[in-house]
Amino acid sequence: MGVYLPVGPQHPIHPEATLIKLKVEGEYVVDADIDASFVHRGIEKALERKTYVQGLFLAERICGICNAAHTICYSINIEGLAGIEAPKRAQWLRLIVEELARVSSHLLWLGLLAHSIGFESLFMLAFRDREVVLDLMEEITGGRVTTGYNVIGGVRRDIDTATAQKMKSSLAQLKERVLKYKRLLEEDPIVRARTVGVGYLSTSEARELLAVGPVARASAVSYDVRVDDPYLVHEEVPFNPVVYDTCDAWGRAMVRVDEILESIGMVTYALDKAPSGEIRARVPPVFKPPPGENVARVEAPRGELLHYVRSDGTEKPYRYKVRTPTLANLAAAIAMLRSQGDKVVHIADVPVIFGSIDPCICCTARVLVVDEKGSVKETFLENLPAGRRGR
Amino acid sequence: MISKLVQVFVYPGILYMVALAFFLEWLDRKLVAKLQNRVGPHYAGPYGLLQPLADFIKLLTKESIVPSGADGLLFTLCPVMAFIVVTTAVSFVPMTSTQGLLSTEGDAVAVLALITIYLLLVYTAGASSPSRYSLVGAVRAAHMLLGFELPLMLSCLGVIASAGSFKLSEIAAQGVWRVFGLHALGFAIFLIAAEAELDRLPFDIPEAEQEIVSGWLVEYSSWRLALLRLTKDMELLLFSGLATTLFLGGPAGPAPPSAENLLYPLYFLAKTAFVVFLLSLIRASSARIRLDQFVILCWRYLVPASFAYLALTVWVV
């Protein structure tokens, strides 16, 4: 029993085209399924046709919001494969831009969460505050969204002391605003009524369904790539991974808001402590890395992002694979959307639940090859030579 | 005869009401924009005053589509009847003098009955469209009826009891401000119930854009949609006019008898604008509440409060 109600592929709540197939009885959602294939662009195939340096700019455009994460992951990946060492100051600058991009992405998500519960004013105010971060990005890198900052071998522009001062004062003001939003999330009765208890994902389910990022951390699964497998200079910058145990959409919102505060702290620390020196190792525009494979993992704003490359000695990669965090969270999203027992999901909860996993479907749509003949080759991270992992 | 026609159709008749409705929509949009640090309507006319009229005309030029699964007669009849019902209700509200365009004994009850008929038309409009989204929206609208009708009626009844008359013209002629002390409770209940009736945030559940894409309105286009949107604006005029008459003393104010015809409409406009400001403030600072939470809110808090208000007004007066 139940009526089929499609939410999408064109719907005011979706920033991209996604189809959520709901089976609905009255106001209650009985069954759900997600089809995320509408934004497939053939990126992995296109990456096989470009040289490594050209591929960086294509990898940047896999997603507009997570573009810092994708370029950092790609650069670390190829640097590990080809044995290129990025200078120390470059790694600090990369960390600064990565954390700034995290602030921008989480502020955008806060606006989208507000929009999905109908809170237009918070949406406008969050995007107004995000402008501050985007202006800072433009000042450092030259672009607001597609920053073109990371290259294989380092970064392209430096941050001078005047810009650093400006960044610190703008971020201090932003921190005040974000503390206000945190208080709003904790105290506003209507926001709490719409998010507390909504989209329940127990800890065991989060582990089973391999949720990553804030979705897992709000269900008391403490998994953060910056802590478990540090890259860049994350071992030298102090921060606390944010974990909540409420297992609902409110927990995820609080995790992200706290992460904004942590990231602002990290950027301020890094601006003071970054060593001076070179920012870029010279790399020829067309180079041929030795044949082999490499994997790089990065904590994107949405979770654990993984890039895999296999080269056969030519100037273009043989195979490049991108596994985005939203792909890992989709199974958790489907589990959250179904009503089971006394966990009841209303139609009105569907935008909140789907938005709380922070879906970035354009990152996610890849062709999945299912090998039925049984000749699957497994490679474990420990077996890759440590020098090739890329740091 | 000619003067009667001018009264009915131009001033203070339908044209005046439509112009006021557009003005209040402009005021609402501009206020919400300013509260959100934006600009609001800007380009159509001075300060964007002609924007609602421009939207109305734009909708009239679109293609009129009747979905093939829709109940043809009901689909067309609902917007027309909704407009007629709400305009009739607005004509009872005294806007230019202490006497409304229509006035009869017991017209406060007539206005409340017409409001309920409008809500039934909302349900019919949603149910006559073949889309699932519109059915969900229509059912939600009917669900909400169960919640806010009673507090709305009871808060009006409290004022009627304290004024001692069922006739809106007599209540307006008294010119008493009922916003302080006990009546503040009634004013607050009326404002919240008005937000729910008008389908505005935080209660725009039947038209939740993020969940069911405009809900019961989703299949309407062109002149039917223009008429439905005009009906919404007239409803805004109706409720703010009702609030002005019942709680803020109507169009009466200090004026020498010769200038009454000029000053009373202006007083009405000012008081109505104040009520619209309050409604816009609530709208700009709230999120949308869920349907089951709304019904719980109504029956747990609003209904007892409105019963208490009615009982206290009858007892005190």
Added chain:
Amino acid sequence: MALIFDVLSNLLRKRATVLYPEERRKEPGTFRGVLGFDRNLCVGCGLCWRVCPASAIEASKDERGARPFFRLEKCIYCYLCVEVCPRKAIKASTQRAPVVDDKSRLKVS
């Protein structure tokens, strides 16, 4: 409801909207904008059209030899060509690309 005081204080603040095109926002001056090209410095080495990720530069000839031909509608403003040119013939700027409905106006001469 907890936002009500912030929202009311917005009435006293200046609007955040920039009424384009009458007003422009203040730019920091570091934007990666439209390319400029100095023909006298170019030697026709061909590095720029080999390195462009978006295939926005074409190899062409004029009376002085080989030279690049830029298509701004395909350019992604990554500035790889600016970095790789050995004679610094391709110039950076902070101007944004013009909005035109005639592609021939998007040439860099």
